[in-house]
Amino acid sequence: MKKKQIKIVIAIAFIVIALGSVYAYTEFNRKATSTEDLKSEFNTSAAEIIVEFEKDNKTSNTKYLNKTIEVTGHIKTVENQLGTTIVLGDSIHSTSIRCSMDSSFRAKTSYTNGQVITIKGIYTGFNADDLGIGSDIIINKSIIKQ
């Protein structure tokens, strides 16, 4: 009887260790979730979010930080140096939305300035206009929704 109990305890311990190691292994190797699979928590327009940030960038920063957001707006410029960055915004506001595209991003068509586009990405932070070159809302790992 005692022997059987010991056996059960050993078996349970073994299972726990095995499950633990599997969990540790998968957790360790877990890749960052692709933006495609993330659920958007905010859906907004470029103009709206820019106004929000220009009004109070601290509150807006806390509100959006690390959140997946979808922004629809006009393309200001597309930069293709060391990876693609699509800049959304208008000429009225000095603040722009800089969407640095995910490494999986391949331009399917050429984008023209002024074109309306929806981009999904992770809000990373706000760069205030310290250097006199306009402030920016930074969105990382972006993908094109539409």
Place this chain on the structure above:
Amino acid sequence: MKKTIFFLAMIAIVTSTYSQDKYFTKSGKLGFDATVPKSPENIDAVNKAALCVLDTKTGDVQFSCLMKGFEFDRALMMEHFNENYAESDKYPKTVFKGVITNNASINYTKDGIYPAKVKGQMTLHGETKEVEATGNIISKAGKLQIVANFNIVFADYKIVIPQLVADKLAKTAKISVDCLLEPLKK
């Protein structure tokens, strides 16, 4: 007399806003590598949205980047980096302000590769430390590319590496800079 002063002031403003002394980028690339030599586990990340401004007249150079902008391959590494080491919520930005010490020997307007030395102060994790780096400034077709590598010691910035991972995470990080700067036009 008043008119002359006014015109002189106007000329000064116009020339200062249209001068080609300043170059900048908002999509500079900063690499971070804290892999232990010979370790099979790569601990590296890249930030593709670094800000850089260079004044070719004075040699003043400034970088800034958001810590949350560093992208790691492994999600857990990124979480640890932001939560335990860099404490990105508390210290969201890293800023370097320095000056190119051999600025006079660089001919920014002529295409070519120029070795550059930069010295300045870097603020990371709330700590400011003196940093020196060497690199190249490549002038090509009116654009300037800054390429540099330097090391930072985590302890200098009060970033504590737990004993448990001390053999996996190097005590120094290699930082690589690759920025393509365009003339600043306003």
